[in-house]
Amino acid sequence: MKRTFEDLEPSRVMGNAIGDLDVSRYSRIFVMGFGKASYEMSEGIRDHVRKKLAYAGIIVPVDQDVSGFPELEILRGTHPYTSSLSVSSSRTLLSKVKPGPNDAVIVLISGGGSSLFEIPEEGITIDQISEISKKMMQASADIYELNTIRSCLSSVKGGKLAKLLYPASVFAYIISDVPGDDVSIIASGPLSENKLDPVAVYERFRNVIGVDIERFLKTAQIEDEYFRKVQTRIVLSNRDFVRRIESYVGEPIVSIGSGISGDVEDVSDGIIDIVRSVSRIKGRSFWIVMGGETTVNVRGNGIGGRNLELSLLFMKKCNFSDFLFISMGTDGIDGVSPAAGGIVDASTKARISSEEIDQALKNNDSYTLLSKYGSAIMTGRTGNNVSDIVVAYVSI
Structure with missing residues (x-):
């Protein structure tokens, strides 16, 4: 069966997809990735971006065995529940990605990104986010419901990463682990605003969650300007x-x-x-x-x-x-x-x-x-x- 799925490996898929990006147009290229497939995704693009590369870093599960490349910083996080390790790695990753208006940021997103890439909103702790996720999973919350709440509690989800990377050009390549391939739900939509009503989701799971998070559910809408230079592309799905x-x-x-x-x-x-x-x-x-x-x-x-x-x-x-x-x-x-x-x-x-x-x-x-x-x-x-x-x- 090896021959059956070889061309669906993340490195191969990304090797084909990245060819459409003209890196010569940009002063510098930054690569950031998070998710279970981010290492293989980065492997597929390294030759294409290396000449213009300013920084490359990814966050993968702490128990995932990866060998790494000289130009790639490998950071660790926890899955399926987020933790202080994920927060520390996320802060490190963002501290290295400081693009300008003439730069491009390649964002490699795959399943597991919700727990691996996380910085809580002010007023809630990472332990609370982890516990809320755990309780919702145990109560049969689907990925849409779970990530809708996660995006509200996060300072980097629900489109908020787009604001942090502005005014650079952002190219997101996504391996989807979500039925329907909704980019606002995959990894809790770091580059896309959530389309579901978080209040309705919270009402359904209020007793399960057990913590008052209503103040986080009505966050101000992110201005369209921050999404103007963001492109997202699903490169592989179920x-x-x-x-x-x-x-x-x-x-x-x-x-x-x-x-x-x-x-x-x-x-x-x-x-x-x-x-x-x-x-x-x-x-x-x-x-x-x-x-x-x-x-x-x-x-x-x-x-x-x-x-x-x-x-x-x-x-x-x-x-x-x-x-x-x-x-x-x-x-x-x-x-x-x-x-x-x-x-x-x-x-x-x-x-x-x-x-x-x-x-x-x-x-x-x-x-x-x-x-x-x-x-x-x-x-x-x-x-x-x-x-x-x-x-x-x-x-x-």
Whole structure:
């Protein structure tokens, strides 16, 4: 399968995308990046920008293994919850990026940027932001809801980075981990104002958040002038991977697209309904492929993630005699587990008791159970992040 996805690696994608930028027009080039794919993205552009490069720095997860380049400063942050380390690295990054009106700033953005690149607004602490994020995630907040609140609490999100980089020309290259590829939500939209109503989101999660943050929700609108020299471009998304899988699996295949979202319990029900309907219509074995990002309502204190839990739920509910189901995060890390996701089939279901499955789901301990039976997918961090991929095969 290596040949299948090589050209979707961030370094290759960026190598192609950066060719459209005429760096000779600018006095100096600054590169700043944050996210799980920012290292690979920077690798893809280094030859193109090196002659005009004034500074290059990125923020990656503290546990991501990167070797670095002589001209690249590698800073560290924490994910999925932000911390003082992320703040310190973000301040360092901004202190080095001081462009003028004749300079260009290349901003490399990918999933994980919300927690890795962060400086709180005055009046709220980084620990409070981290705790609010944690509580919202555990309450099944989707990425739109979560990042809407994050952008209000941050001094560098919700378009505020655009104001800090003005009057330079800014070129943002984005790898999307958000269903719908909304640039105002990816990494909490550092270069784009949030389009959702933060007050409505806060009202939904007010009791969960437990802290009065209303004063941060009505921030003044950023003037259009600060966005005049900002260009954003999605260079890679979940849709690209779904389409590639479609082309290699071949017929018969049912593609659900890249928009799956919602609680894993509901999503698993929806997938099962689709499988049953398609089986009746086709009357033959078939593949299903889809992508997106689900959420988990955390009730226990086990080790798991949304992909592992979705795999367990599908296996529990599927009554076909022969099936295969794979759900995995393209970043290689699923939730609080070390796994990328889960892979289960009919033989797995035959070996695991219903009691074990129910107990694992109750405690959100899907990784512990699936790893016990060799059904946890272990890749380590991939250096990419375009949300989750689900592939299933049902034999009729």
